[in-house]
Amino acid sequence: MRKEVPMFITILAALMIVFGKYFFLGDQVKVLNNMDKYFNISGTFALLIGLISLTMVHGMNIRRRKEGWYNSVVLLVVMYGYLLLGLIEGNKGTTFRWIYNNAFLNLDATMFSLLAFYIASAAYRAFRIRSWEATVLLIAAFWVMLGNIPFGEALGPWVVDGKDWIMRIPNTAAMRAIQIGAYVGAFAVAMRIILGIERAHMGGRS
Amino acid sequence: MNPIFYLAAAAAKKPEPALGLFVEKNVGAFFLMLFMTAVVWVMITRARGAKKIPAIRKIAGLDAIDEAIGRATEMGRPVHFSPGLGGVDYPETFAFFATLGHVAKLAARYDTRLINTHRNNYVYAIADEIIRQAYLEAGRPDAYNPDDVRYLSPYQFAYASGVLGIFQREKVAANIMIGYFYAEALIFAEAGYQAGAIQVAGTTSTAQLPFFVTACDYTLIGEEIYAGSAYLSKDPVLTGSVVGQDVAKIAIFALILLGTIVANFNNFGAKTNFLKDLLLK
Numbered sequence: 001m002r003k004e005v006p007m008f009i010t011i012l013a014a015l016m017i018v019f020g021k022y023f024f025l026g027d028q029v030k031v032l033n034n035m036d037k038y039f040n041i042s043g044t045f046a047l048l049i050g051l052i053s054l055t056m057v058h059g060m061n062i063r064r065r066k067e068g069w070y071n072s073v074v075l076l077v078v079m080y081g082y083l084l085l086g087l088i089e090g091n092k093g094t095t096f097r098w099i100y101n102n103a104f105l106n107l108d109a110t111m112f113s114l115l116a117f118y119i120a121s122a123a124y125r126a127f128r129i130r131s132w133e134a135t136v137l138l139i140a141a142f143w144v145m146l147g148n149i150p151f152g153e154a155l156g157p158w159v160v161d162g163k164d165w166i167m168r169i170p171n172t173a174a175m176r177a178i179q180i181g182a183y184v185g186a187f188a189v190a191m192r193i194i195l196g197i198e199r200a201h202m203g204g205r206s
Numbered sequence: 207m208n209p210i211f212y213l214a215a216a217a218a219k220k221p222e223p224a225l226g227l228f229v230e231k232n233v234g235a236f237f238l239m240l241f242m243t244a245v246v247w248v249m250i251t252r253a254r255g256a257k258k259i260p261a262i263r264k265i266a267g268l269d270a271i272d273e274a275i276g277r278a279t280e281m282g283r284p285v286h287f288s289p290g291l292g293g294v295d296y297p298e299t300f301a302f303f304a305t306l307g308h309v310a311k312l313a314a315r316y317d318t319r320l321i322n323t324h325r326n327n328y329v330y331a332i333a334d335e336i337i338r339q340a341y342l343e344a345g346r347p348d349a350y351n352p353d354d355v356r357y358l359s360p361y362q363f364a365y366a367s368g369v370l371g372i373f374q375r376e377k378v379a380a381n382i383m384i385g386y387f388y389a390e391a392l393i394f395a396e397a398g399y400q401a402g403a404i405q406v407a408g409t410t411s412t413a414q415l416p417f418f419v420t421a422c423d424y425t426l427i428g429e430e431i432y433a434g435s436a437y438l439s440k441d442p443v444l445t446g447s448v449v450g451q452d453v454a455k456i457a458i459f460a461l462i463l464l465g466t467i468v469a470n471f472n473n474f475g476a477k478t479n480f481l482k483d484l485l486l487k
Contacts, residue, residue, distance in 0.1 A: 053357040057353050111367050112363055201303045
């Protein structure tokens with residue numbers, strides 16, 4: 001029963017979505033919207049599991065006085081404090097928004113800005129000329145970068161035209177090839193799940 | 207007449223079924239889906255009947271997973287596995303689930319610590335169950351540590367900073383990333399590279415693939431991640447579905463070729479592109 005019931009629900013939900021998507025049922029949009037609602041409701045329960053997991057992991061850190069345990073104290077205080085504030089003020093409350101805008105967003109932007117440095121170090125490794133493929137990559141990347149800056153434009157229209165050609169033809173062709181393959185692959189996965197061949201997501205082997 | 211009346215009239219117009227049965231503009235897609243279903247079904251049936259089906263090619267990235275875990279075992283350091291940002295509505299996440307069972311079982315067998323981090327609550331709950339089951343199947347239920355399956359944060363960069371912290375503190379020897387990734391892909395891959403971890407990554411996100419190719423030792427490109435369950439388990443029925451997927455891909459390629467010919471030869475004198483009309487009906 002542990003496998004059969006989730007299997008049955010999976011197949012039923014899949015068929016409802018397929019029918020709602022392709023067949024004219026008159027009110028098919030409502031069917032799909034309702035499915036989205038069920039998904040969101042079940043997600044709220046799953047969020048609680050995440051909250052419990054964080055509490056357990058960091059509670060254990062504090063209890064065992066693991067290295068850096070005081071960070072776990074900060075995490076739990078902030079997590080439950082912010083949750084409490086949200087419950088009291090609502091997500092549009094002045095203090096709630098102030099903390100979000102002045103603490104969270106800045107921390108988020110700091111992590112995002114790390115990408116600039118990581119791109120530089122990754123690009124350095126990628127562009128080192130070790131093979132003819134790396135040489136092609138270097139030339140193409142150099143041309144695209146040149147075509148995106150005012151200096152490249154000043155050199156002549158051929159720089160921008162060349163950049164556009166690289167982005168529009170070989171780049172798009174490669175991306176679409178990967179995407180088509182991925183969509184077909186995703187379809188095969190969906191088939192395997194509906195047919196009950198792939199059951200890894202039910203906590204067991206395929 | 208005020209244009210607003212035209213808009214109101216258009217909004218009030220009830221949608222009509224195409225061919226009396228289908229949602230408009232979905233007929234072509236439905237028959238394409240039916241065709242692909244038939245192809246995959248035939249291959250699965252052939253595999254179930256122990257009939258001969260073509261073998262799937264060697265995928266270096268999937269072979270490298272065993273090597274990565276082996277290396278972590280030799281070094282006595284943990285393995286980190288991330289599914290990226292995708293939720294359970296992403297097919298890439300199911301590729302992650304399929305690979306996770308194999309990785310967890312190997313980790314249990316070799317007594318290597320597996321740290322699995324998450325930003326999605328659904329995926330976290332399922333992954334926890336998969337790992338628990340894998341340790342049980344490997345005969346090591348005592349080695350399963352629920353603290354190593356971690357829900358870090360639902361926010362992208364908060365999750366990324368949590369993973370970076372784990373790389374630094376826990377000194378991971380292997381980093382496996384299979385799923386759907388966004389901007390955090392390069393943050394993980396570069397941080398893993400700098401930590402000296404052997405890295406195996408796979409995604410279908412074309413925007414993040416170049417970063418993985420650059421920073422990781424092995425990359426699974428696009429649909430290769432979906433072959434994971436068949437390739438690693440060597441189950442003939444699962445392999446049949448992967449072969450079916452390849453046949454469907456060839457058929458789609460033929461359709462693209464036909465579409466290109468039709469478009470370039472001026473639709474053979476027809477006023478409209480019949481192939482496009484047929485597919486978009």
